[in-house]
Amino acid sequence: MSSYRQHLYHIVFRTKDSKPTINPENSGQLYAYITGIIKNRESFLYRINGVENHIHILTDMNPSIAPVDFVKDIKVSSSKWIKGSGFFPDRNIQLLQS
Template sequence: MQLGDCVLKPRKSSHSVFSVHLHLVFVTHYRRKVLTKEMIVRLGEMLEQVAKKLDCFILEFNGEPDHVHILLDLHPKNAISTVVACLKSSTARMLKKEFPQEVKKYYWGKVSFWSGSYYVASTGGATIEKLKEYIKNQEGGK
């Protein structure tokens, strides 16, 4: 499922030009298969809303009953851990509110919706080897 405007060109702020793309994976608590197709669609909308408030963009999103994958265009004013915390806490709260019956089948009391851990990897168009080669071949380089 593709969401939002695809921001693949570098973006600009007052003092920087940046292109920071991250692959994030969030897993449900205890890896319970709680996410329905309807919840995944709504979750994509929620993620877009929260990301926009952080000057970030969701480039791609999809999921399965026990985890979701997010391709995020990150604004460097944000710490990755802060963005992850905002995305997870906001969506957990909204999913519990909008899908109480589905969530209560798996979680009750103060059990969190998402696992405390997450996966993150930087992504880009060039491999590490290509970047090393490019930097090495700059004038004055080794």
């Protein structure tokens, strides 16, 4: 007997104060970094995209991970990466869950 499970989540992050900080020149690096976080959590990313002040993520999350921990890991890790990457001129930005 086999089983099938799927836990799809649509996660939206916005920039602090909804500042238009994510532009085409730096969005690719940010999306790649977030993709790595999701893969390291043994989850599958269907899509990631966004505009200047927010990002949408559609993912099949590993069922052994609590959703709150999954979102927190993406938020904390990507915010630290943004501040240290050099791709974002406004180093005071961070991603917040919408």
